Amino acid sequence: MTSFLCKIFFFTAITGSSWCFRNDSSPEENPNIPVIAKYFGTKGRYEEVNPYLIRDILAVNRSSLQPPSPQCREIHLTAIIRHGTRYPTSKNVKKMEKLYKLVQSSARGKDRWLHEILTQWTMWYTEDMDGRLVQKGVEDLKHLAVRLSKLFPTIISEEKLRGGLIKFITSSKHRCVNSTLSFKAGLTEMWVAYFSFADVEFQHAVNDALMRFFDKCTKFVQEVDNNPSALTEMDKFTQGPEMVRVQQKIADRLNVSYHLITYDMVEAAFYLCAYEFAIKTENSPWCRLFDEIDGQVMEYALDLKQFWKRGYGYDINSKSSCILFHDVFSRLDKAVNEHHSGQAVNEAVTVQVGHAETLLPLLTLLGFFKDSETLTSTNYASQRERSFRTSRMLPYAANLVLVLFDCGGRDIRLQPLVNEQPVVFPGLADQQESMPLYEDIKRQYAELLNGCDYETVCELFKPAEP
Ligand SMILES: *[C@@H]1O[C@H](CO)[C@@H](O)[C@H](O)[C@H]1NC(C)=O
Numbered sequence: 030m031t032s033f034l035c036k037i038f039f040f041t042a043i044t045g046s047s048w049c050f051r052n053d054s055s056p057e058e059n060p061n062i063p064v065i066a067k068y069f070g071t072k073g074r075y076e077e078v079n080p081y082l083i084r085d086i087l088a089v090n091r092s093s094l095q096p097p098s099p100q101c102r103e104i105h106l107t108a109i110i111r112h113g114t115r116y117p118t119s120k121n122v123k124k125m126e127k128l129y130k131l132v133q134s135s136a137r138g139k140d141r142w143l144h145e146i147l148t149q150w151t152m153w154y155t156e157d158m159d160g161r162l163v164q165k166g167v168e169d170l171k172h173l174a175v176r177l178s179k180l181f182p183t184i185i186s187e188e189k190l191r192g193g194l195i196k197f198i199t200s201s202k203h204r205c206v207n208s209t210l211s212f213k214a215g216l217t218e219m220w221v222a223y224f225s226f227a228d229v230e231f232q233h234a235v236n237d238a239l240m241r242f243f244d245k246c247t248k249f250v251q252e253v254d255n256n257p258s259a260l261t262e263m264d265k266f267t268q269g270p271e272m273v274r275v276q277q278k279i280a281d282r283l284n285v286s287y288h289l290i291t292y293d294m295v296e297a298a299f300y301l302c303a304y305e306f307a308i309k310t311e312n313s314p315w316c317r318l319f320d321e322i323d324g325q326v327m328e329y330a331l332d333l334k335q336f337w338k339r340g341y342g343y344d345i346n347s348k349s350s351c352i353l354f355h356d357v358f359s360r361l362d363k364a365v366n367e368h369h370s371g372q373a374v375n376e377a378v379t380v381q382v383g384h385a386e387t388l389l390p391l392l393t394l395l396g397f398f399k400d401s402e403t404l405t406s407t408n409y410a411s412q413r414e415r416s417f418r419t420s421r422m423l424p425y426a427a428n429l430v431l432v433l434f435d436c437g438g439r440d441i442r443l444q445p446l447v448n449e450q451p452v453v454f455p456g457l458a459d460q461q462e463s464m465p466l467y468e469d470i471k472r473q474y475a476e477l478l479n480g481c482d483y484e485t486v487c488e489l490f491k492p493a494e495p
Protein backbone atom coordinates (compact mmCIF):
# COMPACT_ATOMS: atom_id res chain seq x y z
CA MET A 30 0.00 0.00 0.00
CA THR A 31 2.84 2.40 0.80
CA SER A 32 4.47 1.94 -2.56
CA PHE A 33 1.14 2.48 -4.27
CA LEU A 34 0.74 5.78 -2.45
CA CYS A 35 4.31 6.76 -3.42
CA LYS A 36 3.55 6.14 -7.07
CA ILE A 37 0.46 8.27 -6.83
CA PHE A 38 2.39 11.11 -5.24
CA PHE A 39 5.18 10.80 -7.80
CA PHE A 40 2.69 10.95 -10.66
CA THR A 41 0.95 13.92 -9.08
CA ALA A 42 4.20 15.81 -8.81
CA ILE A 43 4.71 15.42 -12.55
CA THR A 44 1.24 16.33 -13.78
CA GLY A 45 0.65 19.04 -11.23
CA SER A 46 -2.96 17.99 -10.81
CA SER A 47 -4.24 17.77 -7.29
CA TRP A 48 -6.78 15.00 -7.41
CA CYS A 49 -4.72 12.30 -5.81
CA PHE A 50 -3.61 14.30 -2.79
CA ARG A 51 -5.80 12.06 -0.76
CA ASN A 52 -5.05 9.52 1.79
CA ASP A 53 -6.86 6.26 2.16
CA SER A 54 -6.60 5.87 5.92
CA SER A 55 -10.35 6.46 6.20
CA PRO A 56 -13.13 5.31 3.85
CA GLU A 57 -13.92 8.91 2.91
CA GLU A 58 -10.40 9.31 1.59
CA ASN A 59 -10.24 6.10 -0.40
CA PRO A 60 -8.74 6.79 -3.85
CA ASN A 61 -11.27 4.40 -5.39
CA ILE A 62 -14.09 6.67 -4.29
CA PRO A 63 -14.63 9.95 -6.14
CA VAL A 64 -14.22 12.98 -3.85
CA ILE A 65 -17.64 14.13 -5.03
CA ALA A 66 -19.37 10.78 -4.34
CA LYS A 67 -21.19 12.11 -1.30
CA TYR A 68 -22.88 14.84 -3.37
CA PHE A 69 -24.61 12.72 -6.03
CA GLY A 70 -28.14 13.33 -4.72
CA THR A 71 -30.58 10.67 -5.90
CA LYS A 72 -27.82 9.12 -8.04
CA GLY A 73 -25.74 8.34 -4.97
CA ARG A 74 -24.65 5.04 -3.53
CA TYR A 75 -26.24 3.85 -0.25
CA GLU A 76 -22.77 3.14 1.15
CA GLU A 77 -21.93 6.87 1.13
CA VAL A 78 -24.76 7.45 3.60
CA ASN A 79 -23.60 4.65 5.91
CA PRO A 80 -19.84 4.44 5.26
CA TYR A 81 -19.34 1.54 7.72
CA LEU A 82 -20.96 -0.61 5.00
CA ILE A 83 -17.91 -0.11 2.77
CA ARG A 84 -15.99 -2.43 5.07
CA ASP A 85 -18.81 -4.84 5.75
CA ILE A 86 -21.95 -4.61 3.64
CA LEU A 87 -23.90 -6.73 6.13
CA ALA A 88 -22.94 -4.75 9.24
CA VAL A 89 -25.72 -3.50 11.51
CA ASN A 90 -25.59 -1.41 14.65
CA ARG A 91 -28.13 -2.80 17.07
CA SER A 92 -26.88 -0.56 19.87
CA SER A 93 -28.27 2.47 18.04
CA LEU A 94 -31.75 1.06 18.77
CA GLN A 95 -32.57 1.61 22.42
CA PRO A 96 -36.01 0.32 23.38
CA PRO A 97 -37.02 1.86 26.71
CA SER A 98 -37.17 -1.54 28.34
CA PRO A 99 -35.70 -4.95 27.59
CA GLN A 100 -39.15 -6.52 27.39
CA CYS A 101 -40.14 -4.52 24.26
CA ARG A 102 -41.13 -6.87 21.45
CA GLU A 103 -41.58 -6.08 17.77
CA ILE A 104 -45.16 -6.55 16.61
CA HIS A 105 -45.15 -5.02 13.14
CA LEU A 106 -42.69 -3.50 10.67
CA THR A 107 -43.42 -1.45 7.56
CA ALA A 108 -40.54 -0.67 5.19
CA ILE A 109 -40.95 1.78 2.32
CA ILE A 110 -37.98 1.29 0.06
CA ARG A 111 -36.65 2.96 -3.07
CA HIS A 112 -35.47 0.63 -5.86
CA GLY A 113 -31.74 -0.18 -6.04
CA THR A 114 -29.01 1.12 -8.34
CA ARG A 115 -30.23 1.48 -11.91
CA TYR A 116 -29.13 2.38 -15.40
CA PRO A 117 -29.72 5.92 -16.61
CA THR A 118 -33.03 6.72 -18.29
CA SER A 119 -32.95 7.36 -22.04
CA LYS A 120 -33.24 11.11 -21.43
CA ASN A 121 -30.01 11.11 -19.43
CA VAL A 122 -28.26 8.79 -21.87
CA LYS A 123 -28.93 11.34 -24.64
CA LYS A 124 -27.41 14.15 -22.57
CA MET A 125 -24.37 12.02 -21.75
CA GLU A 126 -23.88 11.17 -25.44
CA LYS A 127 -23.93 14.86 -26.30
CA LEU A 128 -21.26 15.62 -23.73
CA TYR A 129 -19.12 12.69 -24.85
CA LYS A 130 -19.23 13.90 -28.47
CA LEU A 131 -18.33 17.43 -27.43
CA VAL A 132 -15.35 16.21 -25.42
CA GLN A 133 -14.20 14.00 -28.28
CA SER A 134 -14.44 16.74 -30.86
CA SER A 135 -13.28 19.78 -28.90
CA ALA A 136 -11.34 19.02 -25.72
CA ARG A 137 -7.71 20.13 -26.02
CA GLY A 138 -6.59 19.71 -22.42
CA LYS A 139 -3.40 17.79 -21.71
CA ASP A 140 -4.21 15.98 -18.48
CA ARG A 141 -3.79 12.27 -18.30
CA TRP A 142 -7.42 11.65 -17.26
CA LEU A 143 -8.61 13.47 -20.37
CA HIS A 144 -6.31 11.36 -22.51
CA GLU A 145 -7.89 8.35 -20.84
CA ILE A 146 -11.42 9.55 -21.68
CA LEU A 147 -10.39 10.13 -25.30
CA THR A 148 -8.47 6.92 -25.88
CA GLN A 149 -9.78 4.29 -23.44
CA TRP A 150 -13.24 5.18 -22.29
CA THR A 151 -16.13 4.17 -24.52
CA MET A 152 -19.70 5.35 -24.41
CA TRP A 153 -21.36 2.13 -23.33
CA TYR A 154 -24.68 3.56 -22.14
CA THR A 155 -27.54 3.01 -24.58
CA GLU A 156 -31.06 4.34 -24.58
CA ASP A 157 -32.62 0.90 -24.29
CA MET A 158 -31.16 0.55 -20.78
CA ASP A 159 -34.09 2.76 -19.83
CA GLY A 160 -33.61 2.94 -16.08
CA ARG A 161 -33.44 -0.82 -15.50
CA LEU A 162 -32.08 -2.26 -12.28
CA VAL A 163 -28.39 -3.22 -12.57
CA GLN A 164 -26.65 -6.10 -10.81
CA LYS A 165 -25.45 -3.75 -8.07
CA GLY A 166 -29.11 -2.81 -7.58
CA VAL A 167 -30.03 -6.46 -7.08
CA GLU A 168 -27.36 -6.65 -4.39
CA ASP A 169 -28.47 -3.36 -2.78
CA LEU A 170 -31.85 -4.91 -2.02
CA LYS A 171 -30.54 -8.36 -1.07
CA HIS A 172 -28.11 -6.84 1.41
CA LEU A 173 -30.72 -4.48 2.81
CA ALA A 174 -33.03 -7.46 3.41
CA VAL A 175 -30.30 -9.30 5.31
CA ARG A 176 -29.40 -6.25 7.40
CA LEU A 177 -33.03 -5.49 8.30
CA SER A 178 -33.53 -9.08 9.38
CA LYS A 179 -30.39 -8.83 11.53
CA LEU A 180 -31.72 -5.62 13.08
CA PHE A 181 -35.20 -7.04 13.69
CA PRO A 182 -34.67 -10.81 13.85
CA THR A 183 -37.88 -11.72 15.63
CA ILE A 184 -40.09 -10.09 13.03
CA ILE A 185 -38.24 -10.36 9.73
CA SER A 186 -37.85 -14.04 10.37
CA GLU A 187 -37.94 -17.23 8.42
CA GLU A 188 -41.01 -18.35 10.34
CA LYS A 189 -42.91 -15.19 9.39
CA LEU A 190 -41.89 -15.50 5.76
CA ARG A 191 -42.92 -19.13 5.54
CA GLY A 192 -46.16 -18.34 7.31
CA GLY A 193 -47.02 -15.77 4.64
CA LEU A 194 -46.92 -12.94 7.19
CA ILE A 195 -44.50 -10.84 5.13
CA LYS A 196 -46.32 -8.91 2.40
CA PHE A 197 -44.83 -7.20 -0.62
CA ILE A 198 -46.29 -4.27 -2.55
CA THR A 199 -44.48 -2.67 -5.48
CA SER A 200 -44.68 -0.03 -8.18
CA SER A 201 -45.16 -1.58 -11.61
CA LYS A 202 -41.84 -0.25 -12.97
CA HIS A 203 -39.48 -3.08 -13.83
CA ARG A 204 -36.73 -1.69 -11.57
CA CYS A 205 -39.14 -1.79 -8.62
CA VAL A 206 -40.50 -5.27 -9.37
CA ASN A 207 -36.92 -6.53 -9.71
CA SER A 208 -36.00 -4.79 -6.47
CA THR A 209 -38.89 -6.53 -4.73
CA LEU A 210 -37.77 -9.90 -6.07
CA SER A 211 -34.21 -9.11 -4.98
CA PHE A 212 -35.31 -8.26 -1.43
CA LYS A 213 -37.18 -11.58 -1.24
CA ALA A 214 -34.17 -13.40 -2.68
CA GLY A 215 -32.00 -11.81 0.01
CA LEU A 216 -34.23 -13.38 2.67
CA THR A 217 -34.68 -16.79 1.07
CA GLU A 218 -30.99 -17.19 0.20
CA MET A 219 -30.11 -16.46 3.80
CA TRP A 220 -32.51 -19.09 5.12
CA VAL A 221 -32.23 -21.66 2.38
CA ALA A 222 -29.60 -23.51 4.39
CA TYR A 223 -32.31 -24.51 6.83
CA PHE A 224 -35.38 -25.00 4.66
CA SER A 225 -36.14 -25.27 1.02
CA PHE A 226 -38.24 -22.44 -0.34
CA ALA A 227 -38.44 -23.95 -3.77
CA ASP A 228 -42.07 -24.93 -3.40
CA VAL A 229 -43.20 -21.78 -1.62
CA GLU A 230 -44.55 -18.99 -3.78
CA PHE A 231 -44.29 -15.48 -2.39
CA GLN A 232 -46.69 -13.15 -4.08
CA HIS A 233 -46.19 -9.48 -4.44
CA ALA A 234 -48.93 -7.01 -5.27
CA VAL A 235 -48.38 -4.35 -7.91
CA ASN A 236 -50.05 -1.15 -6.78
CA ASP A 237 -49.34 2.08 -8.63
CA ALA A 238 -52.15 3.98 -6.94
CA LEU A 239 -50.12 3.58 -3.75
CA MET A 240 -46.51 3.52 -4.93
CA ARG A 241 -46.81 5.97 -7.87
CA PHE A 242 -49.44 8.31 -6.39
CA PHE A 243 -47.64 11.25 -7.99
CA ASP A 244 -48.77 10.20 -11.50
CA LYS A 245 -52.43 10.24 -10.60
CA CYS A 246 -52.67 13.36 -8.47
CA THR A 247 -54.08 15.84 -11.00
CA LYS A 248 -53.33 18.97 -9.02
CA PHE A 249 -49.71 17.91 -8.55
CA VAL A 250 -49.28 16.90 -12.20
CA GLN A 251 -50.69 20.16 -13.55
CA GLU A 252 -49.37 22.66 -11.04
CA VAL A 253 -45.91 21.21 -10.41
CA ASP A 254 -44.84 18.24 -12.51
CA ASN A 255 -45.90 19.67 -15.88
CA ASN A 256 -45.34 23.28 -14.93
CA PRO A 257 -41.89 24.57 -15.93
CA SER A 258 -42.25 27.66 -13.75
CA ALA A 259 -42.42 25.42 -10.67
CA LEU A 260 -38.64 25.03 -10.94
CA THR A 261 -37.79 28.73 -11.20
CA GLU A 262 -35.47 28.67 -8.18
CA MET A 263 -33.46 25.80 -9.60
CA ASP A 264 -33.27 27.47 -13.03
CA LYS A 265 -32.05 30.70 -11.47
CA PHE A 266 -29.41 28.86 -9.48
CA THR A 267 -28.13 27.04 -12.57
CA GLN A 268 -27.64 30.46 -14.20
CA GLY A 269 -26.22 32.09 -11.08
CA PRO A 270 -22.63 32.89 -10.11
CA GLU A 271 -21.85 29.64 -8.26
CA MET A 272 -22.86 27.47 -11.21
CA VAL A 273 -21.25 29.72 -13.83
CA ARG A 274 -18.00 29.29 -11.93
CA VAL A 275 -18.38 25.48 -12.06
CA GLN A 276 -19.00 25.68 -15.81
CA GLN A 277 -15.90 27.80 -16.35
CA LYS A 278 -13.73 25.49 -14.28
CA ILE A 279 -14.90 22.52 -16.32
CA ALA A 280 -14.32 24.36 -19.59
CA ASP A 281 -10.80 25.21 -18.36
CA ARG A 282 -10.12 21.60 -17.41
CA LEU A 283 -11.19 20.48 -20.88
CA ASN A 284 -9.63 23.50 -22.56
CA VAL A 285 -12.76 24.35 -24.53
CA SER A 286 -14.43 27.74 -24.84
CA TYR A 287 -16.81 28.69 -22.04
CA HIS A 288 -19.99 28.91 -24.11
CA LEU A 289 -19.81 25.18 -24.96
CA ILE A 290 -20.23 24.10 -21.35
CA THR A 291 -23.89 24.66 -20.53
CA TYR A 292 -25.56 23.54 -17.31
CA ASP A 293 -26.89 20.48 -19.18
CA MET A 294 -23.33 19.52 -20.07
CA VAL A 295 -22.19 19.93 -16.46
CA GLU A 296 -25.10 17.81 -15.29
CA ALA A 297 -24.29 15.11 -17.87
CA ALA A 298 -20.66 15.01 -16.69
CA PHE A 299 -21.76 14.80 -13.05
CA TYR A 300 -24.13 11.94 -13.90
CA LEU A 301 -21.45 10.13 -15.90
CA CYS A 302 -19.18 10.16 -12.87
CA ALA A 303 -22.11 9.12 -10.65
CA TYR A 304 -23.27 6.23 -12.88
CA GLU A 305 -19.79 4.85 -13.43
CA PHE A 306 -19.34 4.81 -9.68
CA ALA A 307 -22.78 3.51 -8.67
CA ILE A 308 -22.96 0.82 -11.35
CA LYS A 309 -19.34 -0.31 -11.65
CA THR A 310 -17.79 1.07 -8.43
CA GLU A 311 -15.23 2.89 -10.57
CA ASN A 312 -13.67 6.26 -9.93
CA SER A 313 -13.86 7.14 -13.61
CA PRO A 314 -11.81 9.86 -15.35
CA TRP A 315 -15.04 11.87 -15.77
CA CYS A 316 -14.94 12.54 -12.05
CA ARG A 317 -11.77 14.61 -12.56
CA LEU A 318 -13.91 17.32 -14.13
CA PHE A 319 -15.09 18.27 -10.63
CA ASP A 320 -13.47 19.21 -7.37
CA GLU A 321 -15.24 19.00 -4.04
CA ILE A 322 -16.57 22.59 -4.18
CA ASP A 323 -18.08 21.89 -7.61
CA GLY A 324 -19.71 18.77 -6.16
CA GLN A 325 -21.30 20.82 -3.40
CA VAL A 326 -22.69 23.33 -5.89
CA MET A 327 -24.10 20.51 -8.03
CA GLU A 328 -25.65 18.92 -4.97
CA TYR A 329 -27.43 22.17 -4.16
CA ALA A 330 -28.84 22.39 -7.69
CA LEU A 331 -30.16 18.81 -7.39
CA ASP A 332 -31.55 19.53 -3.92
CA LEU A 333 -33.33 22.63 -5.22
CA LYS A 334 -34.99 20.50 -7.87
CA GLN A 335 -36.22 17.91 -5.37
CA PHE A 336 -37.21 20.58 -2.84
CA TRP A 337 -39.49 22.34 -5.33
CA LYS A 338 -40.69 19.29 -7.20
CA ARG A 339 -41.19 16.71 -4.41
CA GLY A 340 -40.40 18.39 -1.11
CA TYR A 341 -41.36 21.44 0.95
CA GLY A 342 -41.50 23.84 -2.03
CA TYR A 343 -45.22 23.39 -2.68
CA ASP A 344 -47.84 22.01 -0.31
CA ILE A 345 -49.32 19.69 -2.95
CA ASN A 346 -45.98 17.83 -3.28
CA SER A 347 -46.29 16.22 0.13
CA LYS A 348 -50.10 16.10 0.10
CA SER A 349 -50.00 13.91 -3.01
CA SER A 350 -48.73 11.15 -0.67
CA CYS A 351 -51.85 11.28 1.54
CA ILE A 352 -52.96 7.95 0.10
CA LEU A 353 -49.73 6.25 1.19
CA PHE A 354 -49.77 8.04 4.56
CA HIS A 355 -53.24 6.66 5.35
CA ASP A 356 -52.30 3.23 4.04
CA VAL A 357 -49.36 3.07 6.47
CA PHE A 358 -51.26 4.36 9.50
CA SER A 359 -54.31 2.19 8.93
CA ARG A 360 -52.02 -0.83 8.79
CA LEU A 361 -50.29 0.23 12.02
CA ASP A 362 -53.70 0.68 13.67
CA LYS A 363 -54.83 -2.73 12.47
CA ALA A 364 -51.68 -4.35 13.85
CA VAL A 365 -52.18 -2.64 17.22
CA ASN A 366 -55.83 -3.70 17.36
CA GLU A 367 -55.08 -7.30 16.43
CA HIS A 368 -52.32 -7.37 19.00
CA HIS A 369 -54.55 -5.92 21.74
CA SER A 370 -57.29 -8.43 21.04
CA GLY A 371 -54.82 -11.24 21.54
CA GLN A 372 -54.66 -12.30 17.89
CA ALA A 373 -51.45 -12.81 15.98
CA VAL A 374 -50.73 -9.79 13.78
CA ASN A 375 -51.82 -10.90 10.34
CA GLU A 376 -49.42 -8.69 8.39
CA ALA A 377 -46.28 -8.79 10.52
CA VAL A 378 -44.08 -7.16 7.91
CA THR A 379 -44.99 -5.03 4.89
CA VAL A 380 -42.35 -4.22 2.31
CA GLN A 381 -43.36 -1.46 -0.12
CA VAL A 382 -41.05 -0.76 -3.03
CA GLY A 383 -41.23 2.49 -4.99
CA HIS A 384 -39.24 5.48 -6.11
CA ALA A 385 -37.41 8.52 -4.75
CA GLU A 386 -40.58 10.33 -5.83
CA THR A 387 -42.57 8.02 -3.55
CA LEU A 388 -40.38 8.42 -0.50
CA LEU A 389 -39.63 12.15 -0.55
CA PRO A 390 -43.24 13.42 -0.48
CA LEU A 391 -44.00 11.04 2.40
CA LEU A 392 -40.90 12.07 4.37
CA THR A 393 -41.95 15.67 3.75
CA LEU A 394 -45.54 15.06 4.83
CA LEU A 395 -44.19 13.55 8.06
CA GLY A 396 -42.03 16.66 8.52
CA PHE A 397 -38.58 15.09 8.37
CA PHE A 398 -35.49 17.03 7.14
CA LYS A 399 -37.21 20.39 7.35
CA ASP A 400 -35.04 23.48 7.65
CA SER A 401 -36.25 26.80 9.01
CA GLU A 402 -35.44 28.52 5.72
CA THR A 403 -36.73 27.77 2.24
CA LEU A 404 -34.12 26.63 -0.27
CA THR A 405 -33.76 29.30 -2.94
CA SER A 406 -31.42 30.28 -5.76
CA THR A 407 -29.74 32.90 -3.61
CA ASN A 408 -29.11 31.20 -0.28
CA TYR A 409 -26.60 28.50 -1.20
CA ALA A 410 -24.08 29.87 1.30
CA SER A 411 -26.46 30.10 4.26
CA GLN A 412 -27.91 26.64 3.52
CA ARG A 413 -24.61 24.80 3.78
CA GLU A 414 -25.69 23.10 7.00
CA ARG A 415 -29.22 22.31 5.76
CA SER A 416 -30.80 19.03 6.73
CA PHE A 417 -32.63 18.75 3.38
CA ARG A 418 -29.89 16.83 1.54
CA THR A 419 -31.05 14.33 -1.05
CA SER A 420 -27.59 12.73 -1.08
CA ARG A 421 -28.26 11.60 2.48
CA MET A 422 -32.01 11.09 2.25
CA LEU A 423 -32.46 9.40 -1.12
CA PRO A 424 -29.57 7.26 -2.33
CA TYR A 425 -30.43 4.08 -4.22
CA ALA A 426 -32.29 1.67 -1.90
CA ALA A 427 -33.18 4.54 0.46
CA ASN A 428 -35.72 3.46 3.03
CA LEU A 429 -38.12 4.54 5.74
CA VAL A 430 -38.75 1.81 8.29
CA LEU A 431 -41.45 2.04 10.98
CA VAL A 432 -41.36 -0.55 13.74
CA LEU A 433 -44.14 -1.07 16.27
CA PHE A 434 -43.07 -2.37 19.66
CA ASP A 435 -45.10 -3.72 22.55
CA CYS A 436 -43.26 -2.70 25.69
CA GLY A 437 -45.65 -4.40 28.15
CA GLY A 438 -49.24 -3.71 29.12
CA ARG A 439 -50.73 -1.26 26.66
CA ASP A 440 -47.42 0.50 26.10
CA ILE A 441 -47.13 0.53 22.29
CA ARG A 442 -44.25 2.44 20.73
CA LEU A 443 -43.17 3.27 17.21
CA GLN A 444 -39.57 3.65 16.08
CA PRO A 445 -38.86 5.39 12.77
CA LEU A 446 -35.60 4.80 10.92
CA VAL A 447 -34.37 6.48 7.76
CA ASN A 448 -31.69 4.56 5.92
CA GLU A 449 -31.30 2.34 8.99
CA GLN A 450 -30.59 5.26 11.33
CA PRO A 451 -33.11 6.08 14.06
CA VAL A 452 -34.74 9.47 13.50
CA VAL A 453 -36.99 11.57 15.72
CA PHE A 454 -40.54 12.49 14.72
CA PRO A 455 -40.81 16.27 14.40
CA GLY A 456 -42.49 17.73 17.46
CA LEU A 457 -41.57 14.75 19.61
CA ALA A 458 -37.93 15.66 20.10
CA ASP A 459 -38.50 16.84 23.67
CA GLN A 460 -39.39 13.32 24.79
CA GLN A 461 -36.69 11.69 26.82
CA GLU A 462 -37.16 8.22 25.43
CA SER A 463 -35.72 7.54 22.02
CA MET A 464 -38.84 5.62 21.08
CA PRO A 465 -42.12 7.55 21.33
CA LEU A 466 -45.53 6.20 22.27
CA TYR A 467 -47.69 5.38 19.26
CA GLU A 468 -50.53 7.40 20.79
CA ASP A 469 -48.31 10.49 21.01
CA ILE A 470 -47.37 10.12 17.36
CA LYS A 471 -51.01 9.87 16.38
CA ARG A 472 -51.75 12.99 18.38
CA GLN A 473 -48.90 14.75 16.62
CA TYR A 474 -50.34 13.85 13.20
CA ALA A 475 -54.01 14.18 14.20
CA GLU A 476 -54.74 16.81 11.58
CA LEU A 477 -53.40 14.63 8.77
CA LEU A 478 -55.04 11.50 10.17
CA ASN A 479 -58.41 13.25 10.22
CA GLY A 480 -57.95 14.89 6.83
CA CYS A 481 -55.36 14.59 4.08
CA ASP A 482 -57.91 13.06 1.75
CA TYR A 483 -56.13 12.14 -1.49
CA GLU A 484 -59.17 12.68 -3.72
CA THR A 485 -59.82 16.11 -2.27
CA VAL A 486 -56.25 17.41 -2.16
CA CYS A 487 -55.58 16.26 -5.73
CA GLU A 488 -58.67 17.87 -7.23
CA LEU A 489 -57.69 20.72 -9.44
CA PHE A 490 -60.60 23.02 -8.67
CA LYS A 491 -61.82 22.57 -5.16
CA PRO A 492 -65.51 23.22 -4.66
CA ALA A 493 -66.11 26.00 -2.16
CA GLU A 494 -66.28 24.79 1.42
CA PRO A 495 -69.87 24.79 2.72
C1 LIG B 1 -3.58 10.48 6.38
O1 LIG B 1 -4.62 10.82 7.29
C2 LIG B 1 -4.30 10.57 8.64
C3 LIG B 1 -5.52 10.90 9.51
O2 LIG B 1 -6.60 11.37 8.75
C4 LIG B 1 -3.08 11.41 9.05
O3 LIG B 1 -2.76 11.12 10.38
C5 LIG B 1 -1.93 11.07 8.13
O4 LIG B 1 -0.84 11.92 8.44
C6 LIG B 1 -2.31 11.27 6.67
N1 LIG B 1 -1.22 10.83 5.81
C7 LIG B 1 -0.78 11.56 4.77
C8 LIG B 1 0.32 10.94 3.97
O5 LIG B 1 -1.23 12.65 4.49
Ligand SMILES: *[C@@H]1O[C@H](CO)[C@@H](O)[C@H](O)[C@H]1NC(C)=O
Binds near residue numbers: 081092
Ligand atom coordinates in the same frame (compact mmCIF):
# COMPACT_ATOMS: atom_id res chain seq x y z
C1 LIG C 1 -23.66 2.38 16.99
O1 LIG C 1 -24.62 3.25 17.54
C2 LIG C 1 -24.21 3.87 18.75
C3 LIG C 1 -25.38 4.66 19.31
O2 LIG C 1 -25.99 5.45 18.33
C4 LIG C 1 -23.00 4.75 18.46
O3 LIG C 1 -22.55 5.38 19.63
C5 LIG C 1 -21.89 3.89 17.86
O4 LIG C 1 -20.82 4.70 17.47
C6 LIG C 1 -22.39 3.13 16.64
N1 LIG C 1 -21.38 2.21 16.20
C7 LIG C 1 -21.00 2.13 14.90
C8 LIG C 1 -19.98 1.08 14.60
O5 LIG C 1 -21.44 2.87 14.04
Ligand SMILES: *[C@@H]1O[C@H](CO)[C@@H](O)[C@H](O)[C@H]1NC(C)=O
Binds near residue numbers: 137138139284
Ligand atom coordinates in the same frame (compact mmCIF):
# COMPACT_ATOMS: atom_id res chain seq x y z
C1 LIG D 1 -5.49 24.75 -24.97
O1 LIG D 1 -5.61 24.49 -26.35
C2 LIG D 1 -4.81 25.30 -27.17
C3 LIG D 1 -5.09 24.91 -28.62
O2 LIG D 1 -6.45 25.00 -28.91
C4 LIG D 1 -3.34 25.09 -26.85
O3 LIG D 1 -2.56 25.98 -27.61
C5 LIG D 1 -3.10 25.33 -25.38
O4 LIG D 1 -1.78 24.99 -25.03
C6 LIG D 1 -4.06 24.51 -24.54
N1 LIG D 1 -3.90 24.85 -23.12
C7 LIG D 1 -3.73 23.95 -22.19
C8 LIG D 1 -3.59 24.46 -20.78
O5 LIG D 1 -3.76 22.74 -22.39
Ligand SMILES: *[C@@H]1O[C@H](CO)[C@@H](O)[C@H](O)[C@H]1NC(C)=O
Binds near residue numbers: 164
Ligand atom coordinates in the same frame (compact mmCIF):
# COMPACT_ATOMS: atom_id res chain seq x y z
C1 LIG E 1 -35.46 -8.06 -13.98
O1 LIG E 1 -36.60 -8.81 -14.33
C2 LIG E 1 -36.68 -9.20 -15.66
C3 LIG E 1 -37.98 -9.90 -15.88
O2 LIG E 1 -38.20 -10.88 -14.92
C4 LIG E 1 -35.49 -10.07 -16.03
O3 LIG E 1 -35.53 -10.40 -17.39
C5 LIG E 1 -34.21 -9.31 -15.71
O4 LIG E 1 -33.10 -10.15 -15.92
C6 LIG E 1 -34.21 -8.83 -14.29
N1 LIG E 1 -33.03 -8.04 -14.07
C7 LIG E 1 -32.28 -8.17 -13.02
C8 LIG E 1 -31.07 -7.28 -12.96
O5 LIG E 1 -32.54 -8.94 -12.15
